[in-house]
Amino acid sequence: MKIPLLDLKVQYLSIKNEVDSAIQGVLNNTSFIMGEEVNKFEESLKSYIRSEYAVSCASGSDALLLALMAIDVKEGDEVITTPYTFFATAGAISRLGAKPVFVDIDEDDCNIDVSKIEKAVTENTKAIIPVHLYGKCADMEKISEIASRYDLKVIEDACQSIGANFRFEDGTVKQAGTIGDIGCFSFFPSKNLGAYGDGGAVVTNNKDLAEKIKILRVHGSSPKYYHKYIGINSRLDAIQAAILNVKIKYLDEWTMRRIEKAKIYSNMIKEKVMENRISYYPFFEYGKQHIYHQFVIQIENRDEVIKRLNDNGIGTAVYYPVPLHIQECFKDLGYKKGDMSVSERKAETTLALPIYPELKKIFIEKIIDIIGCKS
Ligand SMILES: Cc1ncc(COP(=O)(O)O)c(C=O)c1O
Structure with missing residues (x-):
């Protein structure tokens, strides 16, 4: 008896008809870039996560990069994060010329040790990226307190945690990704909501940040061919969006x-x-x-x-x-x-x-x- 770490085939077979016809739908209408399926997925994600805005992109790695670009992280800035995460979390910081500042993790849940964050804050600190590792939120109560005390942005790396939530001491419950300024998600095939290729999204309740990220993901152009920022090309593929539209229901x-x-x-x-x-x-x-x-x-x-x-x-x-x-x-x-x-x-x-x-x-x-x- 073989037991794989993850069985994507068995899940595909359980929704095969729906997925196959969703893919066929994209092939039939040839809307391969952006279009109806992508818009529909952004709407579904927004209501699933309960955020005001959702902007899809090509991967979780790009979601982190776009989030950091949106808050103007640049050379000379420091961003506090955990060393116990997938490479993309810190890679995105370095890509922008900023410095990742690592804070060790908590023994109990492998998330950033909030008791050690304050010691890592300097005058160059711009943001904190907590990672909700393995599907459990980091202590967002303490992280939010520290961020507001030092006027730092919080970008949640929720790539592994779609649907997880966090209960604050006053009883408020919030979804992973909606607590900080921006939340980042990955739809890598092995994720709980996995596409059949790469995919990602950024969620936020801040209209200006959402607008900026929408522009950044199309090479910073708005309108087309008029470049407001130096952005990147990072769009969710329409076929992946069609698959995710089926899967998000389950x-x-x-x-x-x-x-x-x-x-x-x-x-x-x-x-x-x-x-x-x-x-x-x-x-x-x-x-x-x-x-x-x-x-x-x-x-x-x-x-x-x-x-x-x-x-x-x-x-x-x-x-x-x-x-x-x-x-x-x-x-x-x-x-x-x-x-x-x-x-x-x-x-x-x-x-x-x-x-x-x-x-x-x-x-x-x-x-x-x-x-x-x-x-
Ligand atoms: C914690 C974390 N951050 C970022 C990423 C990057 O996501 P992607 O593989 O979609 O680029 C992943 C996924 O592997 C992840 O687990």
Whole structure:
């Protein structure tokens, strides 16, 4: 029995007729760039996320770049973020000539450690990019407080967290991506809302920022051939938009099924009293909805556990094996091993287990049995 880390085929087969006819619709009307499907998707995303504006683009990486361009991040600026994320978060900062300033992560949820952010603020700090890693929001209450105290912009990297929400102490609940100034999403195929190629979007409640991003994504031109800014070419492909228009209708149901799988994993880990070996696993917290983009555990002998799982046909992944502060391309920033001890330890001891809406309970039982058996 093979259990992949993610099974995109089984999901496609469940919506094949709808997806195939949506793609055929684009081929028939030949509106390949922008057009009806893209507009429709932006409307659907806006109402799903509950933001005032949604602007689609070519990828989550571009969403981050466009967001930073919209707030005028440039050489000499510093942007605070986490070293424990996909490269694009910090890559977008560096691409604009600005400096990523890394703040280590929280032991409990692998998101930026908000108790360490203030120490990293300088007179050059322009923004904070919290990443809602694995499907759970960073502590947006504290981040919003710090941002308003130092007059910083907040760009949420919600690429892994569509549909997650955050409950503030006063009881207000907000969706990931709508709390800061701008939220960025990725529709990379493996994401909870994944296209069949690349795709991304930016959401905001600020009309001026939304207008600016719309212009920036078409080489800064408004009207066409009159260039107001030096932008980029970053549009959501119409075929991808048509696919996303089908898939977004199922997203809530798929999210609930992911949450169920995560609960099964958590209960089995508890039942089998593996908690002394598994020192970290995500759990469900009321009001702080985790959408389980990934189910990541921390375990001693991680590499040996991965080997055992892989030998038994079970897919795994490590998100992320090298934290960004010690990536070769960032060596000029001057960080060294040991500077971000929590991230470094997670990089050595965590692994992602299979999670997707269609994952069967017997698969989870098998995975947990294999992890639990002593080699
Ligand atoms: C946290 C995070 N940020 C940014 C990105 C970049 O998104 P994309 O792959 O769509 O460019 C991803 C996706 O891989 C991500 O997981």
